Amino acid sequence: xxxxxxxxxxxxxxxxxxxxxxxxxxxxxxxxxxxxxxxxxxxxxxxxxxxxxxxxxxxxxxxxxxxxxxxxxxxxxxxxxxxxxxxxxxxxxxxxxxxxxxxxxxxxxxxxxxxxxxxxxxxxxxxxxxxxxxxxxxxxxxxxxxxxxxxxxxxxxxxxxxxxxxxxxxxxxxxxxxxxxxxxxxxxxxxxxxxxxxxxxxxxxxxxxxxxxxxxxxxxxxx
Numbered sequence: 001x002x003x004x005x006x007x008x009x010x011x012x013x014x015x016x017x018x019x020x021x022x023x024x025x026x027x028x029x030x031x032x033x034x035x036x037x038x039x040x041x042x043x044x045x046x047x048x049x050x051x052x053x054x055x056x057x058x059x060x061x062x063x064x065x066x067x068x069x070x071x072x073x074x075x076x077x078x079x080x081x082x083x084x085x086x087x088x089x090x091x092x093x094x095x096x097x098x099x100x101x102x103x104x105x106x107x108x109x110x111x112x113x114x115x116x117x118x119x120x121x122x123x124x125x126x127x128x129x130x131x132x133x134x135x136x137x138x139x140x141x142x143x144x145x146x147x148x149x150x151x152x153x154x155x156x157x158x159x160x161x162x163x164x165x166x167x168x169x170x171x172x173x174x175x176x177x178x179x180x181x182x183x184x185x186x187x188x189x190x191x192x193x194x195x196x197x198x199x200x201x202x203x204x205x206x207x208x209x210x211x212x213x214x215x216x217x218x219x220x221x222x223x
Contacts, residue, residue: 001028003048005150006035006162006170015171016178027174034173038166041211042223044068047166049145049158052076056136061119063112064099069144070108072098076141078110080118088139110140165218172215 001009012027013019039047045068055067065078078096079088099109120137146162211219 001031001150003148003151004035004039004046005031006038006047006148007031007167007174008149008153010153011149011167012171012174015175027178030174030177031170034170034177037173037210038169038219041216042219044222047146047148047162049143049147049151049161051143053142053144055140055142056081057138057140058134058136059117059120059138060134061116063116065096065110065112065117065138065140067108067110067140067142067144069142071146072107072110072142072144074143075110076143077139078141079139081137081139108144163219163222166222169211169215169219173211 009024009028009031012031016027018027039045050069053069055069057065057067059065075093075096075098077090077093079090081088095113095115096110097113099107099111117138119134121134146166147158147160148162149160149167152158152160
């Protein structure tokens with residue numbers, strides 16, 4: 001399984017009551033697909049923990065910088081790279097903080113203290129800033145994301161932080177795929193004589209990223 005996996009093969013086999021290994025490759029494929037569906041539905045490029053991640057972001061002349069991997073747990077450094085990275089001007093670490101999370105929402109926002117992040121966009125001759133033309137001139141080195149069950153399985157020194165709702169959503173998607181087989185549907189009813197089978201359609205009606213509405217309701221707060 002890749003680092004993107006939001007559950008483990010062991011957990012899925014336990015959910016399905018499978019003890020053998022003959023279907024391992026198929027189950028791992030289900031986990032990878034379900035994990036990608038969840039990332040797409042949450043509009044996240046990544047959820048798993050990563051230390052010392054380097055990301056170049058745009059400045060908009062506001063008090064906030066946004067990075068991709070939330071929640072941010074630590075910032076190693078932020079530097080301004082006016083010429084695309086060849087020359088870096090490190091910022092004093094007392095000049096910014098991680099914006100506190102609110103409720104279940106996690107923070108991927110860095111707030112400037114007592115100032116604003118400079119605009120990294122194009123200006124006209126008169127000095128007016130042209131919105132939408134920002135370049136990624138801020139280099140942020142930070143640690144963020146959730147420690148997943150897969151990462152704990154690979155490295156016992158880590159402690160899981162992935163919300164259980166997200167792993168449960170992944171397990172539910174995989175289980176429905178497994179039970180429904182190639183049809184993607186689960187059996188709703190069956191009759192032995194004259195062999196009649198009725199399927200319950202598990203396809204999303206108005207879900208996001210291929211995630212059905214009932215599962216999406218569990219994880220929508222993490223978008």
